[in-house]
Amino acid sequence: xxxxxxxxxxxxxxxxxxxxxxxxxxxxxxxxxxxxxxxxxxxxxxxxxxxxxxxxxxxxxxxxxxxxxxxxxxxxxxxxxxxxxxxxxxxxxxxxxxxxxxxxxxxxxxxxxxxxxxxxxxxxxxxxxxxxxxxxxxxxxxxxxxxxxxxxxxxxxxxxxxxxxxxxxxxxxxxxxxxxxxxxxxxxxxxxxxxxxxxxxxxxxxxxxxxxxxxxxxxxxxxxxxxxxxxxxxxxxxxxxxxxxxxxxxxxxxxxxxxxxxxxxxxxxxxxxxxxxxxxxxxxxxxxxxxxxxxxxxxxxxxxxxxxxxxxxxxxxxxxxxxxxxxxxxxxxxxxxxxxxxxxxxxxxxxxxxxxxxxxxxxxxxxxxxxxxxxxxxxxxxxx
Numbered sequence: 001x002x003x004x005x006x007x008x009x010x011x012x013x014x015x016x017x018x019x020x021x022x023x024x025x026x027x028x029x030x031x032x033x034x035x036x037x038x039x040x041x042x043x044x045x046x047x048x049x050x051x052x053x054x055x056x057x058x059x060x061x062x063x064x065x066x067x068x069x070x071x072x073x074x075x076x077x078x079x080x081x082x083x084x085x086x087x088x089x090x091x092x093x094x095x096x097x098x099x100x101x102x103x104x105x106x107x108x109x110x111x112x113x114x115x116x117x118x119x120x121x122x123x124x125x126x127x128x129x130x131x132x133x134x135x136x137x138x139x140x141x142x143x144x145x146x147x148x149x150x151x152x153x154x155x156x157x158x159x160x161x162x163x164x165x166x167x168x169x170x171x172x173x174x175x176x177x178x179x180x181x182x183x184x185x186x187x188x189x190x191x192x193x194x195x196x197x198x199x200x201x202x203x204x205x206x207x208x209x210x211x212x213x214x215x216x217x218x219x220x221x222x223x224x225x226x227x228x229x230x231x232x233x234x235x236x237x238x239x240x241x242x243x244x245x246x247x248x249x250x251x252x253x254x255x256x257x258x259x260x261x262x263x264x265x266x267x268x269x270x271x272x273x274x275x276x277x278x279x280x281x282x283x284x285x286x287x288x289x290x291x292x293x294x295x296x297x298x299x300x301x302x303x304x305x306x307x308x309x310x311x312x313x314x315x316x317x318x319x320x321x322x323x324x325x326x327x328x329x330x331x332x333x334x335x336x337x338x339x340x341x342x343x344x345x346x347x348x349x350x351x352x353x354x355x356x357x358x359x360x361x362x363x364x365x366x367x368x369x370x371x372x373x374x375x376x377x378x379x380x381x382x383x384x
């Protein structure tokens with residue numbers, strides 16, 4: 001669309017913040033072991049706390065989050081299915097490090113290989129999946145770097161899909177938080193793997209393999225359901241963690257930690273700080289109407305525009321619903337329109353300037369009128 005039409009929603013009161021209701025924000029009174037961390041809200045990408053968030057480090061196996069994202073993206077668009085069989089190349093089988101000991105030419109489903117990556121951080125499995133998606137490891141790495149740029153990861157470069165140390169293989173806490181925020185958007189397709197403390201692959205064979213999650217905070221920190229650890233001698237201990245409480249989901253990233261204990265302590269401090277200061281406000285229920293719109297070239301007066309999921313905004317507890325501003329950004333203004341077609345976005349802006357975007361759909365089909373429709377309509381107007 002050359003022209004983007006904005007409609008101000010009447011159902012949300014658009015006010016500037018009432019400063020008398022806003023408490024002064026104090027700097028956090030805590031100390032961290034790591035020199036490089038970030039805490040974000042994944043939908044708006046709002047940075048809640050950061051300390052050298054753009055400092056470059058070796059990511060170790062947190063690298064695999066990009067591979068996980070590409071697998072889920074391919075499953076979402078239908079080019080990959082969970083039950084597709086992936087054949088292991090000799091190269092993938094030779095990865096070493098943390099692995100599930102895939103044999104050359106062994107076949108395993110996408111689902112089991114993905115499970116092995118999420119739970120066990122298997123180097124052979126992510127390499128085999130990458131080859132299956134892109135044709136070769138080098139092409140998969142090219143795809144990883146291309147996707148990183150598309151996601152706004154400005155300080156990241158990948159050399160391999162596993163996270164093996166290399167001087168040209170680096171990232172930052174903020175960049176890891178960006179790919180993690182995209183990952184959590186896949187919802188249960190991701191969390192049904194990352195929340196598992198343990199599971200098996202090759203279940204129905206003579207050699208079942210027990211997977212044990214490398215994220216030892218699972219089951220110990222309330223609401224945590226992922227996401228990815230990383231360790232090498234150069235990277236030290238890294239963790240991208242995500243947890244959800246009372247409708248608030250947060251992502252923390254800590255890098256270059258000296259021990260697992262310090263990694264867990266810093267993660268706990270960051271998430272506790274976020275949950276103490278952030279709230280989830282529901283603006284609309286699933287399938288609720290948010291506006292009406294008359295599409296051009298249609299005889300219909302107005303069409304209801306609805307959201308398909310609950311519209312929830314996470315923001316600082318100092319704000320209220322009345323402090324939010326909302327508008328409809330129309331993506332399509334002319335008929336014909338299909339029933340449940342994505343025709344607009346609902347943009348909600350917080351007083352801090354953070355934007356949340358939610359898809360808006362046409363509740364019913366809108367047919368395009370033709371010359372005879374107009375002629376008949378005008379004839380009825382003349383008669384009555």
